[in-house]
Amino acid sequence: MKPLFKGKHLITLEEWTKPEIDTLLAVSNELKHDFLTNKPTRYLENKVAFLMFFEQSTRTRNSMEAGIAHLGGTGIFLDTSKMQIAHGESAKDTAMILSSYGHAIACRNCFWQVGNRYLREMAEHSTVPIMNLQCDLYHPMQGLADLMTIQEVYPTTEHLKVSIIWAYATTHKKPISVPLTQILLFPRYGMDVTLAYPEGYDLPDWAIQKAKENALANHGSFRITHQMEEAYCDADVVIPKNWGSWVTNDSTAVVDDLLQQYQSWKCTESMMALAKPTVRYMHALPADRGNEVEDSVIDGKHSIIYQEAENRLHTAKAVMALTIGDK
Numbered sequence: 352m353k354p355l356f357k358g359k360h361l362i363t364l365e366e367w368t369k370p371e372i373d374t375l376l377a378v379s380n381e382l383k384h385d386f387l388t389n390k391p392t393r394y395l396e397n398k399v400a401f402l403m404f405f406e407q408s409t410r411t412r413n414s415m416e417a418g419i420a421h422l423g424g425t426g427i428f429l430d431t432s433k434m435q436i437a438h439g440e441s442a443k444d445t446a447m448i449l450s451s452y453g454h455a456i457a458c459r460n461c462f463w464q465v466g467n468r469y470l471r472e473m474a475e476h477s478t479v480p481i482m483n484l485q486c487d488l489y490h491p492m493q494g495l496a497d498l499m500t501i502q503e504v505y506p507t508t509e510h511l512k513v514s515i516i517w518a519y520a521t522t523h524k525k526p527i528s529v530p531l532t533q534i535l536l537f538p539r540y541g542m543d544v545t546l547a548y549p550e551g552y553d554l555p556d557w558a559i560q561k562a563k564e565n566a567l568a569n570h571g572s573f574r575i576t577h578q579m580e581e582a583y584c585d586a587d588v589v590i591p592k593n594w595g596s597w598v599t600n601d602s603t604a605v606v607d608d609l610l611q612q613y614q615s616w617k618c619t620e621s622m623m624a625l626a627k628p629t630v631r632y633m634h635a636l637p638a639d640r641g642n643e644v645e646d647s648v649i650d651g652k653h654s655i656i657y658q659e660a661e662n663r664l665h666t667a668k669a670v671m672a673l674t675i676g677d678k
């Protein structure tokens with residue numbers, strides 16, 4: 352396989368054209384088929400990707416590590432608390448050194464107003480592709496897997512009614528990067544996107560503006576509601592998920608008075624009954640079961656969470672296969 356996008360950074364899918372994203376998805380589908388039929392795919396022999404994590408991960412770390420192994424290369428997991436970053440080493444120096452040792456640098460840094468800047472600084476100085484494994488603003492690897500999954504279920508996405516719905520959770524104050532990525536990406540595929548959240552959980556104005564522009568340019572639509580029921584009504588896909596109130600309150604406190612007002616924002620059987628009978632339930636995971644969603648929904652017939660999580664592997668492999676090349 353030719354690395355068609357050799358050296359291209361993936362920090363946000365906004366910097367990838369639709370034909371480029373379509374190519375990523377086509378290769379993801381091919382690699383999925385190859386994996387499931389045990390066909391060798393050693394496109395990255397002798398290639399090394401560094402996988403830097405400032406935070407915990409199950410899907411992202413393991414889809415990248417397993418993915419590069421399937422492609423014949425090596426992934427090196429780096430817990431940044433054990434690197435000299437912990438003593439203040441700069442993003443520039445880290446990027447320059449790691450680029451000289453390997454062929455890609457992937458990084459998760461979700462610290463609010465820090466993570467994306469950190470990735471941008473690495474990209475400025477890296478000689479190999481930088482892959483965003485989730486920052487404070489974007490989660491492109493998740494967005495790709497979500498889009499792949501939706502396209503598997505609904506081959507035509509035009510005017511598909513997709514609702515991205517805030518949900519109550521107490522596990523940790525989560526980044527806004529998953530819903531932000533989804534509101535930017537899905538309208539580019541002609542979907543009718545509804546963003547629903549209670550007052551105080553706004554996404555940044557620039558992202559809302561861009562989501563509207565993406566919808567207008569691609570025959571989709573984008574609307575905001577603060578009525579949870581409205582978002583479930585007649586939906587084809589619902590994605591109820593918590594995110595933190597970073598835009599209005601940058602405190603890291605998980606539980607506060609604002610959050611506690613909205614315990615009723617839970618994905619329940621009665622909410623699901625408002626959607627189309629064929630509705631699909633999605634979640635990037637990990638889910639806060641019992642708070643964000645009832646077990647009977649996440650484990651029920653509408654749920655495609657495991658297909659969505661599995662597709663993280665195939666999309667991660669496509670990104671690596673198409674961007675990592677020879678020195």
Ligand code: CP
Binds near residue numbers: 411636637
């Ligand atoms: N969805 C997702 O990114 O999962 P992890 O945090 O486990 O990587």
